[in-house]
Amino acid sequence: MAKEIERKFLVENMSFKNNAEGILYRQGYITNSPDKVVRVRIAGAKGYLTIKTKNIGLTRSEYEYEIPVKDADELLADVCEAPLIEKYRYTSRYEGHTWEIDEFLGANRGLIIAEVELQSEEEAVSLPDWVGAEVSGDPKYYNSSLIKRPYTEWSKVEGSP
């Protein structure tokens, strides 16, 4: 089990791609409630099953297991709620931290989110210049929310996203 502490930001421009390579992610949820998440993910050629517990501040417990990619593909098709999340994930190092940038596809196209993982909630972090507004803890940016209410539908309720 790992404790996951992360901050999340919108991405202002595409310069993060200069030093990064994207991997295609497909993921879905077997269970998707505020207090527990069971996620199936295919990242490149690997499959994963992940259990996440409730958020407490920026921290949540995460249990992740690699599973055969064939199993993951069946679970995505037969057990997970539609629609799936599809995105390219880029990884970039900046001043001692690793950033993960998700460029969403399909019903969430247009949305790009950057996450940085921290050792403690108080840890200082330098922000790359392609980073915009912080959205840490805003539930609507959770991947588990984006299957229920995808980005391309936000403007229908709230004006331009």
Place this chain on the structure above:
Amino acid sequence: MAKEIERKFLVENMSFKNNAEGILYRQGYITNSPDKVVRVRIAGAKGYLTIKTKNIGLTRSEYEYEIPVKDADELLADVCEAPLIEKYRYTSRYEGHTWEIDEFLGANRGLIIAEVELQSEEEAVSLPDWVGAEVSGDPKYYNSSLIKRPYTEWSKVEGSP
């Protein structure tokens, strides 16, 4: 992924223990709905995470992964719904088939169920003399039902179980 085809019977007497050794099982459910089950189990000294899909006749798909027993213990305590299922599982061979006999503890004490796994729904199977009434497909005997409505509470609604 495995297809699981099994028949389930009540157990009439304890003679099944003559050739069998029991292992303590503790298990709980992260998700427990008619169309999907995510189960955490500790069997002896090993931990497992299992996903089961909907029943179609006697058949359901099952995906099972071994996980660290420490993770399983944390998931049982922190993520699974209470109460947990606790039981001794005995394994016994009889005329070419392997029987699994579950002797339940705690809120389900007094209940003993035998299961035999088959290769097809039509396969013939010889019944040991300790086997009683068949309860295949009766949802109240599912482990996932026994956490919601345990055996020791059946008589309160229906007369003697």
